[in-house]
Amino acid sequence: MSKKTKSKASTYLSIGTTLFGAIGVVKQLRTAREERDALELADAVISAAAIVTGLALLSREVRRINREAELALPEPTDRV
Secondary structure, three states, X not given: OOOOOOXXXXXXXXXXXXXXXXXXXXXXXXXXXXXXOHHHHHHHXXXXXXXXXXXXXXXXXXXXXXXXXXXXXXXXXXXX
């Protein structure tokens, strides 16, 4: 399966929006714990797991982009 590669800027933007979404999940966790709402708490935990997984995938993409950029650099010459 062919996968379209993201640009570095796009990947960092995705990381930022994912982290911004984490703020909402933290608020949801706090509210669910205060209200002792088990269903809301389960939803928040699952959402948090999705955020962690998403960040792991995005960080892997950043490492791949950096590795490809390093491979594309020309080899230094030993000329003086």
